[in-house]
Amino acid sequence: KTLSVPYWFxxxxxxVNLEEVDIxxxxxxxxxxxxxxxxxxxxxxxxxxxxxEHYKYPQGIKKYNxxxxxxxxxxxxxxxxxLLMKIDAFHYIQMGTVYRGLKPVPDEEVMRLYxxxxxxxxxxxxxxYGKGPKMKQFMDIFSIPEMTLLxxxxxxxxxxxxxxxxVHLYKDVSDAIGMVHxxxxxxxxxxxxxxxxxxxxxxxxxxxHRLASNGKKLFLITNSPFSFVDKGMKYMVGKDxxxxxxxxxxxxxxxxxxxxxxxxxxxLDSNGDLQWDKIMNLDKGQIYKQGNLVDFLKxxxxxxxxxxxxGDHLYSDLADLMLRHGWRTGAIVPELEVETKxxxxxxYARSLTWLQALTGLLExxxxxxxxxxxxxxxxxxxxxxxxxxxxxxxxxxQFGSIFRTCHNPTYFSRRLCRxxxxxxxxxxxxxxxxxxYTFYPRRTPLQHEAPLWMDQLCTGCMKTPFLEDMAxxx
Ligand SMILES: [Mg+2]
Numbered sequence: 001k002t003l004s005v006p007y008w009f010x011x012x013x014x015x016v017n018l019e020e021v022d023i024x025x026x027x028x029x030x031x032x033x034x035x036x037x038x039x040x041x042x043x044x045x046x047x048x049x050x051x052x053e054h055y056k057y058p059q060g061i062k063k064y065n066x067x068x069x070x071x072x073x074x075x076x077x078x079x080x081x082x083l084l085m086k087i088d089a090f091h092y093i094q095m096g097t098v099y100r101g102l103k104p105v106p107d108e109e110v111m112r113l114y115x116x117x118x119x120x121x122x123x124x125x126x127x128x129y130g131k132g133p134k135m136k137q138f139m140d141i142f143s144i145p146e147m148t149l150l151x152x153x154x155x156x157x158x159x160x161x162x163x164x165x166x167v168h169l170y171k172d173v174s175d176a177i178g179m180v181h182x183x184x185x186x187x188x189x190x191x192x193x194x195x196x197x198x199x200x201x202x203x204x205x206x207x208x209h210r211l212a213s214n215g216k217k218l219f220l221i222t223n224s225p226f227s228f229v230d231k232g233m234k235y236m237v238g239k240d241x242x243x244x245x246x247x248x249x250x251x252x253x254x255x256x257x258x259x260x261x262x263x264x265x266x267x268l269d270s271n272g273d274l275q276w277d278k279i280m281n282l283d284k285g286q287i288y289k290q291g292n293l294v295d296f297l298k299x300x301x302x303x304x305x306x307x308x309x310x311g312d313h314l315y316s317d318l319a320d321l322m323l324r325h326g327w328r329t330g331a332i333v334p335e336l337e338v339e340t341k342x343x344x345x346x347x348y349a350r351s352l353t354w355l356q357a358l359t360g361l362l363e364x365x366x367x368x369x370x371x372x373x374x375x376x377x378x379x380x381x382x383x384x385x386x387x388x389x390x391x392x393x394x395x396x397x398q399f400g401s402i403f404r405t406c407h408n409p410t411y412f413s414r415r416l417c418r419x420x421x422x423x424x425x426x427x428x429x430x431x432x433x434x435x436x437y438t439f440y441p442r443r444t445p446l447q448h449e450a451p452l453w454m455d456q457l458c459t460g461c462m463k464t465p466f467l468e469d470m471a472x473x474x
Contacts (some may be wrong), residue, residue, distance in 0.1 A: 016328060016421050019436040023302045024211050026427070027254075027311035028222035030141055031332045033232050034199040034426055035190070041066040042189055043180050044145035048152075050176040057153065057172070060160060064152035070102070071147035072399045073335060074412025076126060077136050081113060082154050082166030084147060086399050089414035091125055093118040094405040096389070099398060101155030125411075136170075137411065140313060146177045187228045194235040201236030203428035208237060208244045214435050217302075219247040221257065221309075223316075226250045226272050226287050247282045247300065251289045254313075258293045258320035265291035265299075293325065310427055314412075318419040331420035332427065335402050340425075342394045342401075351394075355387045 026032050044066040051057045076087045083105065086097040095118060098105040110118060126137040138147055150173050157164045180186060190197045211218060222229055229250060233241040242248060253263070265279040268287040282288060282299045297303055303326070310330040311317025318329040342348055362380055365373060392400035403413045416423055422439065424430075 015438055015440055017436075017438040018308075018433065019438070020306055021216070021308045021328065023217045023219065023307045025219045025221060025307060025309040025327075027309075027313070027317050027332075028220060028224055028229050028232075030312040030334065031310050031317075031427065032204050032220070033201075033236065034332075034334060035197050036199055037068065039186070039189070039197055040145045040148075041068070043142060043177065043186065044149055046180045046185055047145060047149055047173070047176040050179050051149070051153065051172060054179070055172045055176060058156065058160075058162075061153055061156050064156060066145070067102075067148055067152075069396060070151060070398060071138070071144050072396050072402050073138065073143055074402050074410060075138050075147060075399060076120075076411070077138065077147070077150065077170070079134055079136060079167055079170045082150075082169065083113075084151060086405065087120060087125070087411045088405040088408040089411055090408060091120050091122065091411070092405075092408075093120060094400070094410075096392070097399045097405075099151060101158050102151050103155070103158075104398075139315060139412075142177050142181065146173060149173050149177070187225070191228060191231050194232065198232060198235060200426055200428060203426065203431070205237045207427050207430050208241075210431065211435075212244045216435075217246045218244050219249070219300075219302075220245055221249045221252045221254065223252055223254055224250065226268055226289075242285060246284050247288070247296075248286070249288045249291055249296075253290060255316040255320060257291065258325070261292050261294035263290045263292050265289070265295060293320075297325075308421075314415050314419050319415075322419045322421075329420045329422075330427075331416055331423040332425075333416070333423050334425055336423070336425040339395060339401055339403065345394070348391060348394055351387055351391045355384065355391065358384050358387065 029035075048061060048064070052059060052061060071084070072086075074086075075084055077084050082100060084099045086094045088094060093110060093114065095107045095110065096104065098110050105113075107118075114120065120135070124134045126135045131137075138144075150170065153169055153173060154166065156162075157169070208218065220229075237244065249257075249265070250268070256263070265282070265288045267275040267277060267279060268289055269275055272287075274289065279288065279291075279295075279299075282296070305326065305328055308328040308330060309317070309321055310332060312332040312334075314331060318331060321327045322329050358380055362377065362384065365377055365380075368374075368377075388406050392406075395401040402410060403416075404410055409417070
């Protein structure tokens with residue numbers, strides 16, 4: 001069967017030569033197994049039910065149904081102010097992307113709320129793993145339903161004019177979402193209807209088969225329980241899926257797995273029952289639980305750049321590996337599939353080209369102070385704002401692209417580039433490359449190296465139809 005798979009993307013400081021990689025490791029949820037969006041709605045509905053029945057929130061919240069594509073991964077939430085927002089790589093809030101409940105907050109109010117600036121001081125931004133005392137960054141697999149439920153509940157209290165504490169609301173929504181996880185609902189739903197929830201299963205099989213038949217060693221480190229992983233892998237890869245893997249670790253408790261060296265490995269028997277024996281080796285065909293990376297490295301000897309680990313969670317899966325242990329890391333970012341489609345539309349390309357050209361014109365024309373020029377400048381500034389809104393809305397009307405604000409990478413993007421050697425929509429992107437392929441870093445121009453639009457404009461080398469339209473102004 002021919003698979004049509006998306007390409008992957010390179011973001012690294014040094015060359016990555018796949019020929020040197022002998023060992024491939026994988027996370028399970030949203031890495032080997034990609035899930036359909038309908039799972040988000042199920043999580044939302046269950047958490048909303050917990051919020052009302054268990055935490056005694058008003059019945060009125062029931063009328064708020066799940067809103068697909070309201071939220072986007074990587075956003076920040078100000079816990080005390082109850083605001084959801086997008087923050088860029090330099091800790092600036094992107095104007096127009098701040099929401100209280102389901103409604104946008106005007107720019108002037110945002111400035112007032114943050115002491116006259118849209119810059120969020122370092123001590124207020126989320127901590128290393130995305131959880132600060134005042135801000136939380138939403139990164140994990142429950143993020144989308146959690147943000148949507150927070151927005152809905154905030155909206156209910158605000159529009160019903162009921163006094164409430166946003167800090168309590170944040171805690172309770174977070175706990176209600178946690179209950180969906182702890183009580184195992186997600187596992188139950190997926191196991192009941194694998195076909196509905198698991199996407200691209202045959203591609204997962206193709207990747208694993210290709211790696212194993214090229215003599216690569218494979219391992220799995222997941223936080224999910226064995227029965228759940230086993231069922232999904234049997235569905236995607238076949239009943240002999242464990243033959244592909246040299247080491248299988250379940251309920252690993254990442255990110256602690258990567259930075260704690262106390263928890264020993266335990267073995268599970270074929271019924272999934274815990275065994276009491278001391279673990280001296282990690283053997284093929286066995287299932288292990290918990291453990292820690294220090295013991296893993298000791299027992300396998302799999303160190304440094306010959307190991308490539310793939311995961312979807314930038315903090316829980318990749319950060320420690322990249323910063324402390326020198327494994328290669330690959331980030332799975334399913335959102336890329338939609339975002340690259342948008343970037344490749346003609347509408348986006350035209351809007352962006354015109355936006356750049358307009359910025360160049362503004363830069364050049366600002367020195368003219370006569371009333372007519374000032375009027376033109378005002379019109380252009382207005383048009384530029386409209387263009388920005390158009391390009392943003394092509395991705396997500398509320399928050400735009402998860403990767404960039406108008407000019408800068410987002411906070412999410414910066415972390416993505418810091419913690420991953422490669423990033424891709426799904427592991428199936430690996431099928432596009434030979435296993436001896438070398439990825440070379442692309443040189444991106446720095447500000448002082450980039451050609452300026454206005455220079456090109458002056459020398460007349462820009463011949464786009466847009467600029468010829470503007471000729472009368474020059
Ligand atoms: Mg995962």
